[in-house]
Amino acid sequence: MRKFIKHNFRLFVIASSAIFVLMIVWTVFGTRHTIVQPIEYNHKIHVEEADLICIDCHLSVETMSSAMIPNIEICQECHSDEPFTDSPEEIKLLKYIEEEEHIPWQKIYSVPDHVYFSHRRHVSIGDLECSNCHGNVEELESPAPYPSWEPTMDNCIDCHKQYKVTFDCLSCHR
Amino acid sequence: MPKKIQYENELDAPLFRPIYETGKGFYITVGILMLIILWALIMYITQIWFGLGVTGMNQTITWGFYIINFVFFIGISHAGTLISAILRLSRAEWRRPITRMAEVITAIVLAIGGLHPILDLGRPDRVLNIFTSGRLQSPLLWDVTSITAYFTASTVYLYLPMIPDIAKLRDKGGKLTWFYSFLSWGWQGTEHQKKVLNRAISILMIMVIPIAISVHTVISYIFSMTLQPGWHSTIFGPYFVVGAIFSGIAVLLILMIVSRKVFHLEDYLKKIHFQYLSTLLLIMALLWFYFTFSEFLTGIFGSEPHEMEIIHYKFTGPYALFFWGMLLLNFIIPVIILSIKRFKTITGILIASIAVVIGMWLERLNIVVPSLANPRMELPIGIYIPSLVEWSLFLGGIAVFILGFVLFSKFFPLISIWEIEEGREEGIKEVEERVHSYLPGKETGSK
């Protein structure tokens, strides 16, 4: 082995460096970067303890194209003054509420502006479950770091194929 | 300083000379051409950066120089392969010094022409959509396929007959031996190899002809498949093919004359070659005029209003000068020169061919622009003035072509040596036999 290395050392160097570079590239691009939310929102508790359902907070999910990410105006309907739990996250929330500043939620599901996606169409007309695209959020103890389902055109088309609904470009593109 | 390579004592020394002796002229030409190409490149980058707005096109006249030149270059490409194939097929002995040059032209020009549609794209970054989501119905897609086919065919057709010569160069040794030996595929000139080569060539030359025809027919389809007056005509296929061969021969003649002067090939490219080729040119000129004439005659006779609008515009409109210029350069000048013995000198032929090349370019312009300048809707008639970018890209194209040719002449013999030799050794005998076999009387020696 050593003999081999000694004999064609150059090749060895090249090969090893190549492998090294590959590893770097892998680590940088391979892992999809995660999104950190300002508040470690816990869906599970809200669904199970406070037995809320999605539409209680995502108000417009059945009526409009965007489902709406709830913000303090909606949170404060329950979280008014003293915290229910002793979780630091709730303290954060209350802080936001009393300072009346909006929670800078990070959007993780988004489509480009030349695509028309309507929750109303999919949820109230198409009778899809939220989980079809968003995974079972009820089980999440902390906000999803990345979309459970990438809203790319291919994925859309696959699903549309599966449900035998329109492929017409104009039905999504505008 | 590597040792001088011996070729002077060769029989075909003049054919080796340009390869082994590099004069100042070579470097100057290459330098100038490089500069032009660089400039064109810069221009293209600006176009990509700012968008097609830098050209002179507008909402009504949406096709300009790029498409014109596309058609023009592809047209020229018909010079080579087609001609050489036909000549080979007809066993014309005088073909031997010509074929190589012809094929070179094809290969280079086709590469340039094929790229022109990409210059014309608003979003070259998406060009691959053609493959990911192509639509077979679109003539543009037919083009892509047929041009690529033609390109591969003609390059192979150029390459195969070169192998024996490359082998010769390899045997001469020198710095580039590795390069030649790589290209020569271990050619030793054995009987078997010769047999294989000849069969390959003869298969290719039969294949190439229909492809060549198809290419230009398809290009004409780009126009004739639309409903535009002046384009929507069945004659366009053959019309374009004829035009293509026409311009092709002209370019071939120009190059032959030039390289004859530059590389002192008077001994190989004799007057007779030019005589024959220019006769072919004359025939094409007449053929071209016939097509043009019938094209316009049908238009005028039918006198469909929009059709007439276009024709009237061509005759009298802002581009009228170009139209009449086209007729002059494409028909009158070449016919006068080539049909009168006294004018049919080398220089005369040169003038005629140059005239034809320019004329054919004007013809493309006359096909593309006027139809677009007169939309069927009563919109204000647009006028198209090419911008600096378009001009420089046109020049760049030509520069690339010349550069390609010069470089080729630097590395490979412009005239197929082994075919010449073959001519000396077997050709004469073979022809003699052939002639005998045509004549009445007993069979002589024909196996």
Next chain:
Amino acid sequence: MPKWAMVIDLDKCTGCGDCIAACKLENNIAIVSPEEANDGRVMFWMDMITIYEGEYPNIRVKRFPKPCFHCDNPPCTKVCPVNATYKNEEGLIGQIYHRCIGCRYCMVACPYTAKVFNWLEPEWPDEFKNCFNPDVSLRMMGVVEKCSFCAHRLLKVKEDADSDEREILDNEYLPACSESCPANAIDFGDLENKESRVYNLSRSSRAYREMEDLGTEPKVIYLQKRE
């Protein structure tokens, strides 16, 4: 399956040009610089054609708005090498800006010169970026665009119809031009639906289509009294 069509009554149309403005506003159509405009690169999805007939002083000026005709047998879609423009089953000719490679073949093929090209990157001052119509995506440099019969409105109207399980009403889905035409000259609706205004108008004796001889079968039908 509906088949959307437009009827333009030239006897009513005064040629006020409102449709052009409405269209430009609704569809975020770029406004090119004066120099560009001078080079004939203005972008109107809805254009106004003027024809002068007769001798002075008895001139008849015929002025008619010209959108994309959304032909039933469109010459443009056939030639598109990448399917960026196509005809959907409701008869709308779609233009997918993000697939278009900008070869402009469709523009050349269209006998009505209904399409326009983004010669340069469309630009607006930041202030105007506020009032973009969020329903219509912006185009980028080097793509072809054209009248879409305001298809983005159809998406919403369809949603409304589906959510209360009914057909789309006549006059519910209207493009911007027909909606705000002061002369009510532009009618829009479903050619398949026997009750729709458009269906009945398209059968009137005054109905004609531009260049019917080309066989493109435009779905924009003009009404004009023959003298």
Next chain:
Amino acid sequence: MEIKRREFLKLLGGVSGAVAIGTYGCNQVIDVPERLIELAKKGLGIETWKNTICGQCPAGCGIKVRLVDDIPVYIKGNPLYPVNQGGMCPSGHSALEVLFNPDRIKEPLKRIGIPGSNKWEPLSWEEALQKIADFLIKQRRNNKSHQVAFLDGSEQNSLMSEHIAQFMKAYGSPNYYQYPSVKNDSVPYLLLQGTQQIPSYDFLNTKYVLSFGSNFLEEGYSPIYYTKLYTHLKELTEKKRTRFVQIDSRMSLTAINADRWIPIRPGTYGALALGVAYILIREELYDNEFVSKHTFGFEDWVDNEGYTHLGFKSNVIGNYYPEQVSKITGVPGETILEIARELGNNKPSLVLGDQGSADNTNGTYSQMAIHSLNALLGNFGKEGGLYFTDQPPLAELPRVQEDELAVKGNSQPPIGCTYNTSFKIMDFSINSFTKNILSDNPYPVSVLFLYKGNPLFNALNHHDLAEALKKIPLVISFDSFLTETSEYADIILPDHTFLEKWDEYSNIPSVGFNHVGIQQPVIEPLFDTRNSANILIELGDKIGGTVSGSLPFENFEKEIKFRVEKIYRSGEGAIISEGLKGDWLEYLQQRGWQVGRYNSFDEFWKLITKHGGWWNPIKKEKGIKNIFKTSSGKFEFYSQLLKEWTDELVLMKGNDSHQNRELVLSELNINARGDQVYLPHYEAVPVDEHMPLYLTTYKLLTNRNGQSSNQPMMQEMFGYTSHQSWNTWAEIHPATAKDYGISNEDYIWVESSTGSIKLKAIVNPVVMPNVVAIPFGLGHTSFGRYAKGHGVNPNSVMKNLYDSLNGNPALQATKITISLAT
């Protein structure tokens, strides 16, 4: 005259169709929980619609603004608003480009450079207002309140105008003027029938409309209203259809849509009208009964001194026989015969006159001649004739309290027009206004307020006007943009754009029913601007005393409410609402259009702001007697008012002598003498040696009065008819072009005795030979990045000619010559 239900439905046809449209896009919001809409506005794309009134031009159309997340993104016509019934004109659509215009003035500015040098520094509101208030108070204390002038460029019947008038009166200055002034336009009607109101025309029932240069589809008071009427007529069956004949020297938009276009030499409309009158009288085609009953001065008559006076009839018969007329007008005699007969035989038939015929030195007389045709046809108070709308039951502003300072100030002569050379009837003449300022006659002007408008761009005497503005110590502009004019202001108090402010419009001239539109903010003010009305109130308070007492309102909104409350009380008419359908009308008819379905004013207010307006299409029955407010109580062919006032002028000169009369008449440059002066007659327009061609200008729908020039969309669309963007062009008849060796799209010099401009020529047989038609609107030297330096302003080559009777500029009177520009 009760409006018939049939026509009324016809009128509403547009609406009932459009109601469905009106709801487009609203559904999406409907089933969204109300709570949500307050909760989260941003990012959701919540769509709401607000109704208001368009301020792009004086036409006052109702518009519906589409807001997404409270940001206006689209504008369309309000389908319920009776004036435009969902219709719009191009410039209306570009209103958003006014609101979001990058060149808006964002805060009060103080000029630091010399006038016209565009150098400014910001100023705080308090500072600015205090400065102005102090100045005004000082003026007042020194009995110089009358030296404060106010120029109101909004040609609208808006509350704002009354508001300003109120302020000025209370402050004590007679110098509140509208420019351009609607009052001026109505002078002919005043002279002939004593009422200063623009008539409305009952197109729906008339058989034949003869329009003397009235470009009502393009330049009229409310083009879209007329477009609607025009369309309803087109819907009628062939035999019932009204026939339009347009007489104009250029084929305007109206002419294109007319059934026939008759080209005529500019400035000779009056002659043609009288020529038509000649035929009507000769062939007994006129309404004899009406003429004998309700007109004065038709036949020759004897006054109480025993003098015999020339009557209209003998005047016409004597001077306006077809050959003569066709020599003047260039209209062939047989054409005159034809139109006159058609007019007489297709009663009820209407005669209109405006722009083309009015904008000339002889405008008033031409209009009188044209209007007297209506009298011959007896078109008053009858179906298919012309009528005058009632006033909406709005509350009058509280009576102005004048302290002695105010009284003294108001008693001063107004400087908008000088009495010893012009009539009382003249409301305002920018010409004399400028002259007076420059000559301090009768007194200097020390403060000038400018509200809307752009006189320096529009006026023909802009050089003098600029000088005048320089001369005035304190010029205050309420403009939201830096225009040519406001560049001369010392202080600019930026106003809201009309999408951010409150105002109220009532009875747009010549619209056929009385209506009130509420203009309300659709978006919070983008910048630190203020509603000029509120500024006036504030200034009033700062001045205090009776001035603040006369504007006893907290802010303008309250004032509007106060006005509208009276409508609620009166119970007349109805708020425009989706209920206005056929069946509902029946009910209204029975109840005499009384709509008592609002429980409280608050509800009424809520509804009227929601829908954007109120209207009452039912006209009160009023006899022909009440139409004519003249001394004779009749329609006066022989205008006694005019006589009266000329005599007054003569007396001003001293005694009633022949040479004084001559003097007065020449000052008024009236060529006619004797009784003709008081009768409709043809006044020759000034001729100009070596200037063979006529220059006529017109305004396009895309840019009225050049106030849309700072909107890129309108600039691009400016010449959509001839595919000209961002620049001005000149239309020339092929024959004329040939004479001057000009071919299409050439650049030419248009030269008059005052200057020359270079522009593109469009050779086209849509103008008559020897006439060059240029659209007005472009050629700004200021007014923001989009307006500046594009196209040319035809007014810059116009001679400073005016109609001396009503003071209107003579836009058609300049003679020019053209040459090929190399």
